[in-house]
Every structure is written in structure tokens, then in C-alpha cells.
Amino acid sequence: MSNNLLKGKRGIISGALDSNSIAWKIAEKASAQGATFTLTNAPIAMRMGEIKKLAEQTKSEIIPADATNVEELTNLFSKSQEVLGGKIDFVLHSIGMSPNIRKNIPYAESNYDFYMKSIDVSALSLHKMLNVAMKMDAMNEWGSVVALSYIAAQRTYPFYGDMADAKAMLESIVRSFGYHYGKARKIRVNSVSQSPTKTTAGSGIKGFEDFFNYAQAVSPLGNASAEACAEYCITLFSDLTKMVTMQNLYHDGGYSTTGISMEVMEKFVSK
Numbered sequence: 001m002s003n004n005l006l007k008g009k010r011g012i013i014s015g016a017l018d019s020n021s022i023a024w025k026i027a028e029k030a031s032a033q034g035a036t037f038t039l040t041n042a043p044i045a046m047r048m049g050e051i052k053k054l055a056e057q058t059k060s061e062i063i064p065a066d067a068t069n070v071e072e073l074t075n076l077f078s079k080s081q082e083v084l085g086g087k088i089d090f091v092l093h094s095i096g097m098s099p100n101i102r103k104n105i106p107y108a109e110s111n112y113d114f115y116m117k118s119i120d121v122s123a124l125s126l127h128k129m130l131n132v133a134m135k136m137d138a139m140n141e142w143g144s145v146v147a148l149s150y151i152a153a154q155r156t157y158p159f160y161g162d163m164a165d166a167k168a169m170l171e172s173i174v175r176s177f178g179y180h181y182g183k184a185r186k187i188r189v190n191s192v193s194q195s196p197t198k199t200t201a202g203s204g205i206k207g208f209e210d211f212f213n214y215a216q217a218v219s220p221l222g223n224a225s226a227e228a229c230a231e232y233c234i235t236l237f238s239d240l241t242k243m244v245t246m247q248n249l250y251h252d253g254g255y256s257t258t259g260i261s262m263e264v265m266e267k268f269v270s271k
Ligand code: NAI
Pocket: 014, 015, 016, 017, 018, 020, 021, 022, 023, 041, 042, 045, 065, 066, 067, 068, 093, 094, 095, 096, 097, 121, 148, 149, 150, 193, 194, 195, 196, 197, 198, 199, 200, 201, 202, 203
């Protein structure tokens, strides 16, 4: 169903790798709500070719950019304005990667070059995107930037490794840059803290399946799906949420405020 919530809006959507990606669902919903946008991902992700299907489906152009590279981000914002015919109204940051997690290195033994890479790709890239957009004055007033985060930024999840630190930094950048960009151009910056979701990045975490089931048992509404996350992000890109900024918004079926659920308790009840 479309309410044309994003009619006439121009966007940049990062992070669509395959049809499981949260960004993929966001692109589909943004298109259905009347937005036009460019798609971007690291050049290496292009080789998989999947993103071309999404580009055809949503009539979007793909502009490769490594989100850690300021020059490539500058090209992304400049080409996007050219292709879309004006300033940008919304940006999705849906980027995360940890070489330590990929290589199964325990948190306490993190390789520091990898650690820096995790921070650069998963957190600093948001700062770089915002910095480039602000310098170029590439966004319309009341524009909206959304980054995807995870509750390991607030509470410890031992298997989430250095990504927890990257997400804590990402959420801090949301607040800090949100202040400056809000003052300068009335741009809104928020993060959405999403339930565990079965995607390439998600499933890369050790024990993901068990943890997914645990979160499902804790959350009164169950885990939020990628589709539901996409719908929430659409509201944040729309004019209906104009005064929401510098927030970390939980989209998790109630997980973050549930102490314990009956389903989990039952496993510990003495017979
Ligand atoms: P995904 O693997 O489909 O998306 C991650 C994307 O980051 C990929 O498209 C990848 O190519 C891109 N990327 C990696 N390095 C990059 C770079 N240097 N430059 C540009 N792009 C780069 O997985 P998913 O789950 O859709 O992840 C999207 C976001 O959602 C991430 O920030 C992730 O941490 C977050 N998130 C995911 C959850 C999950 O359980 N799947 C839960 C909460 C948040």
C-alpha cells in the first residue's frame, strides 16, 4: 500500500547487498512511496551483481563508493544530485563490517588494525557522509539521515565483538553531528536500533541463529523483520517525523525494555 509519503523526495540508499539486506527492503518501500534515489555500495559488493536487479526494479542508478573514502563519497553526493535533479532529502546509512568478527577473533584479543577498520567502516563512515553532505550543502532543509544500529551499543553481547564499540560510536555521531547539522541546515539525524535480522552481516555473527531465537522469545511482539524496519525508516524519511532528531530509536518488538519473558523463565523453572 502506498500513501506517497516520499513523493518528490530524492535519496541516497547505501548497503543493499542482496534481497535479504535491510537496505534492499528500504529501497523497495521508498520506491513504492514515490521517492527517487541512487543506490550505493562498496565497489567490491558490486561484483556480486545482485544490486543491479534492485536498480532495475526501482529505476535507480548505482553509484559505487567505499564509505570510508571521502573522495568517493564526494562523488556520490555530487553525482546523485546530478542524476536526481536536485538536492537530497534523505540518506540511509546501512553499513557494517568487522574483520575481527569475520575472522572469529575473540573481543579481548582483537587485532587493532582490524579494530580500526571496523570503526572506520561501521561508524566513522557516517561522520564522513555527513561531513561531505554538509560541506557540499547537498541536502534540502528538513532532510533526514537514518543509520542502522544495534542494542550492543548500550549493553554487552559477548559475541558482538568490536562491532559493539563501533555501534556506540555510530550512535554518538548521530547525536553530535545531529546537533551541528540541525543548527546549520535543519537536517535530522537518527539511528534505528533493529532486532537481529537474518542478513549477510547478521548471520556473520557467531551463534546468530540461537541468539535470534532468544530475542524472539524475549520480545513481546517477536523480532522485528527487515520489512518492518523498512516501514519504520520510511516514516523517518517522511515529513511526518520532522521534529525527531539526534535519537537512537529502538525497533525491536519491545526487546530493549523487557527484563525477562515467561518463555525464557520457563527454561529455569524448578520442576
Ligand atoms: P548486509 O550485509 O546486507 O549489509 C551491510 C552492507 O554494508 C553491505 O551491503 C556491505 O556491502 C556494506 N559495506 C561494507 N563495507 C562497506 C564499505 N566500506 N563501504 C560501503 N558499504 C560497505 O546486512 P544488514 O543486516 O542489512 O546490515 C545493514 C545495517 O544494519 C548494518 O549497519 C548492520 O550492523 C545493521 N544491523 C543489522 C542487524 C542484523 O541482525 N542483521 C541488527 C541491527 C542492525
